[in-house]
Amino acid sequence: MTPAAAYDEIADWYEHDFLGGWRAHAESGGDPLGVDPLLRDLLGAGSGPCLEIGCGTGFHAARVRALGWTPLGVDLSAGMLRHARDRLPVARADAERLPIADGSVPAVLSMMVHTDMPGYPAVLREAAQVLRPGGMLVHIGVHPCFCGGFADHGDREAVVIRPGYLDSHWTKDSWTDQGVRARVGAVHRPLPELMHSFLEAGLVLERFAEGRGPTPLVLAVRARKPG
Template sequence: MTTATYDDHADWYNAYMSPSSGGEFIDRLHTMLRELLGPGEGLCLDVCCGTGAHAAPAAALGWTPVGIDLSHGQLRHAAGRLPVAQGDATALPLADDSVPAAICVLASTDVPDYAAMLREIARVLTPGGRFVHLGVHPCFIGAFADWSEGTRIVVNERYADRSRTLDSWNPAGVRARVGAWHVPLADLLNATLAAGLRLERTTETGSGGIPDLFGFTAVKPRPATPRTTSAAPAALAHDRRLPSNR
């Protein structure tokens, strides 16, 4: 099981992700979540739910959010916001085809094997169920991107580096504390398709001209309906038999 790196930072992260601290960033994030998830009912599995900071937008849409996370420290905070269970996102303790919706918010860089997590999400979704991914923009956020100039982002060759790192242009940010696994854009989308999910919508947003958030909605296809064979063609063929030689 993956080490819960957030346990040592759970109290700090709970404060960091509060609306008063996150401000405009949290507002944009939750607006994206509402638009991508849409209204519905039934369980909405919050995978890597952390402190439960993103449960309220799902609940406001009519869903019943339930959370799972590896970090016991974060679940102490989440338990007051939604029902939670401790578990590994790559081995979800749920039956096949059991939840109509799932979300993963700001956690793709916390999972060493996001493709495995996507396969698990696809497994537990009901046919027709939807999954919403929301994360930092894979093209512009990471150890490979320097935001120190604000209006100009410098991206270097480390974009191709998928290994975990604590390097960050911001030494006071989340990644300098807990590290991150970079998931390039192509890897993210290809892993979603390989899991058997169908991309329905993508979106990106930023406070300026460069997006810092990327999200998509993907759907688990319903089984194909068996095609019924009409008896009419056979009857027609029968009617068109050549006349006898009587």
């Protein structure tokens, strides 16, 4: 089963049940993954189009718009885009073959999606192609050191890391059967492999940050296309 087909099957659950829980947190002032400060810090205020690759249901569009950017989205899943269309302009497309002119956008955002993309190095190369010289790519994703089939998050104060981190792999193993990964699986890449993907795309690494908590769930990177 491809990631696109998997997300088509769970699109309604993802929008109403999974994201419903995140919206409830947000409405009460919560940010379970700590992505808001990471987005403000790394993307920051700006103007012009910000292309979100793997935009899903458009959940993050309001955050991007609040920073002054004009969010645009691409995703492979028609089911997810059905929920996104009222939140931002979207196109159904493979992130490895973006329907965007080379050198045309000042910012690209990859938000919590790299584990859904087996060809993420190729996605980064394509993102670098469509960025303007001097444009930035902001990656905010699950932390490769602490999230994956090898990590048990049953106790957030004492996450258990089992063997498996060092090997690149795809898995549906998860400490919980209530999340996305148990339904659609995830690609794991160790930290050095992930970071090398930015360099191999010709991007210059510029800034790094991690999510909050005793064990950070999120790793964020800002990289820039040479001007």
